[in-house]
Amino acid sequence: MCGTCGCGDGETKIEAASVNAAHGGRHGDARGHDHAHDHDHDGPHHHDHAHDHAHEHTHEDGVTHSHPHTHHHSHDHQHGEGEEHGDGDHHDHGHGHHHSHAHSHGGDDHRHEHGHSHSHEHDHKARVVKIEQDVLSKNDAFARENRARFARDGVLALNLVSSPGSGKTTLLVATIERLKADVPVAVIEGDQQTTNDAERIRATGAPAIQINTGKGCHLDAHMTGHAAENVALAKGAVLFIENVGNLVCPAMFDLGEEARVVLCSVTEGEDKPLKYPDMFRTSHLMLITKVDLLPHLDFDADALAANARAINPRIRILRVSAKTGEGMDAWAGWLRAQRTLALTGLEAPGA
Ligand SMILES: Nc1nc2c(ncn2[C@@H]2O[C@H](COP(=O)(O)OP(=O)(O)OP(=O)(O)O)[C@@H](O)[C@H]2O)c(=O)[nH]1
Ligand SMILES: [Zn+2]
Ligand SMILES: [Zn+2]
Ligand SMILES: [Zn+2]
Ligand SMILES: [Zn+2]
Ligand SMILES: [Zn+2]
Secondary structure (H helix, E strand, O other): OOOOOOOOOOOOEEOOEEOOOOOOOOOOOOOOOOOOOOEEOOOEEEEEEEEEEEEEEEOOOOOEEEEEEEEEEEEEEEOOOOOEEOOOOOEEEEEEEEEEEEEEEOOEEEEEEEEEEEEEEEOOHHHHHHHHHHHHHHHHHHHHHHHHHHHHOOOEEEEEEOOOOOOHHHHHHHHHHHHOOOOOEEEEEEEOOOOHHHHHHHOOOOOEEEEEOOOOOOOOHHHHHHHHHOOOOOOOOEEEEEOOOOOOHHHHOOOOOOEEEEEEEOOOOOOHHHHOHHHHHOOOEEEEEOHHHHHHOOOOHHHHHHHHHHHOOOOEEEEOOOOOOOOHHHHHHHHHHHHHHHHOOOOOOOO
16 A cells, blocks of 8 residues: 555456465565555554444433434544554444433433443554555565565666656567567566556567556555566566556655666656656656657757756656657667676666
8 A cells, every 4th residue: 555645455466466365485585474464553543433323321210211312532442462454444343432421301401421332443544654664664675675686687677657658668669679689678567457568568579467556556566576476587688667657656666676767758747857756856767758749849858857857966868759769779778788787786877
């Protein structure tokens, strides 16, 4: 789950596999983990809720009657140690409490004090900040595992991020056509639904595997690691990871990539780096895509570049068109240089 937008985990599916299915022993350090991202409540927490209920009481005159009422109250409760809820869990607790309220019987006001127990449903939105920290620290552990594996295999892993439709898959298809004669390429495709993008990649002859994140709006390192186990990865390959189209949440999730490449197409507006700074701050390279459209637009590519540099002075910037091939040699050259550095085990300077 992602605390930024409150998106749920949903059911993540990797083609021919499900990350939510139980499995064991597949992670390098044999770390056990829960696929429902369980969390526990180890402290008291506070809920507010309103409810309706009826209860019986007896008056001094011996008359017993029951009457419904609605009231609002808040209380703290503690979950037992080790008790776990899944993310976004909606659940029932029974608990007893005391409260008093006034009501009237035929004009004669009086007050009752009574204790009763009842159960209620609640969700755990108040815990989102803590859960987000837990999710991100688990993600970072998986990302370290992925990074170690990619380094061992001389795989250059790149995380492609952008808003929806900025041209990631089209760019990858054109890139694979340029590289495939001498560079092994594989692709992990992330989308909420459909295997369309993986099919577009496979049509080039390159291996590709689709991750469907369901309600999730980003890839995480755990699902990426499992997808990488299920796609053919030659030694020295370039592994492109096309993230879910979203400029917000994917910024928080390290996948174990060597470099993050952010695409921004010329139809998106020059101010995107200022509006979504985390994504541009954490990216090594920005590709300004669809530059073949520039003659038809009032778009200032220099202003976009200046905004990206204002957020991230080290960012590299290339202008490309997958349609006309403009800038594709420079992009392929950047890729080859990064791959050489990955194969020789050097840190890519300024990359
Ligand atoms: N003119 C032009 N159109 C392009 C270019 N690259 C992509 N497009 C068009 O942009 C649209 C979206 O392209 P995709 O490659 O599917 O974009 P994406 O980023 O993979 O999309 P999602 O995976 O849905 O986020 C398609 O209609 C493409 O034909 C380009 O270089 N020039
Ligand atoms: Zn999200
Ligand atoms: Zn609870
Ligand atoms: Zn009550
Ligand atoms: Zn795509
Ligand atoms: Zn796992």
